[in-house]
Amino acid sequence: MKSHPDDEILLAYCGVDRLADRDPAAATAIPLAVEEHLATGCARCRLRIQEFEMVLRKLRGPRLTGPPPPWIAATLAKIPPAETAARDTVAPGLLRRIGGAIEEIRLALTLDRRTGMAIAGIRGSAPARQLLFESQPGRAGASLHLLVEPAPKSRFGLRGQLIARFAADDGTRKPDGPRRAILEVPGPGPSPEERSCRLSPGGEFRFRAIPRGRVRIRIESGGRLFLADPLDLG
């Protein structure tokens, strides 16, 4: 064989399909012809065979599977708008000293679901919305669990629990200071209104009759300020 074998022949040699089933004579003749050609020292065909074998191996390897299409739309709807990103200059999990006393920890939204698992200290009744904010996605640290429940007159109830380790974070125990949750809710004017409530010893809090719109929670606890991503209600 003086010229190079066709790619079709090289692919048959690489076992692109079950040639023996379709053409037993070719299945015997092709390997002999290709090996005879390779024996002449043809580096081009030897490399081409290796490359074809690599491509076939990948084609036959595990393939990616797509999620159900509705998940994509549902997930896209939950991506916070750019305003959120611009406002939050502190990365999740990063501590920022404010005035030398209070440190700020940003809590990023990592779970938003309509129904499902019970969360620590909270018993929900459907239809409810369960949300999880974490200081660093998927890792230990501070987390804020929220349960949003519909309330009469197009309002919402919000129950939450902050779970955080203080002393273990940086080896220093911060002064306790006030332990309270502050909720920014849409007000009648252009500026949001603020409501606040004390945290229970377990870090729990509750707000009632929250109007529809964008709300934002921040929690002062253990000498730190926990700032959650904004949340759209309704």
Add this chain to the structure above:
Amino acid sequence: VQRCIDRSAGAWEELLRRYAELIYSTIIRVEVPPDDREDAFQSTVLAICSSLERLRHRESIVSWIVGIAYRQAVLRIRARIKERGVPMLPESIGDGGSPGELPDDSEPPDALRLQLEESQQLKEALERLPERCRRLIRLLFFEEPTPDYVEIARREAIPIGSIGPTRARCIDRLRRIAVDQGWDV
């Protein structure tokens, strides 16, 4: 990536068009229970969203996404395990206080990461092929059971005799893309 950070119109749709399969496949490979897969998928995307600005080496985005999806998948499994017996205590996740069924939630095993990266590589290479080649390769390699030549010829409206040469041309195109992308032989 920058368009996603800026929330440009269509940027997240495009990111998910490219990587939704990678995320979902990671979640499946970690064996997240079916009921928790949507949560794991969603929380992965939200985690990507909140940390995309800190992705330093944008050429390693595939590996980075696999890492995030893996950690979110492990987190969901741990939460499910705790839900069954012990109250859910998120502060113990990942600090050694876990139930013990999952040894490590920090990084995916190398073999898993490599396999997923290769699968993503193949997906991206196939997207660079002409539509006709993509269809033929799907029929020949991905469809179960593989249709016979008569069926392929009927569905693609081509003579049976041209299947072999067309296949060779398509695989050769894929080979050239693979060489261009530096796949390991």
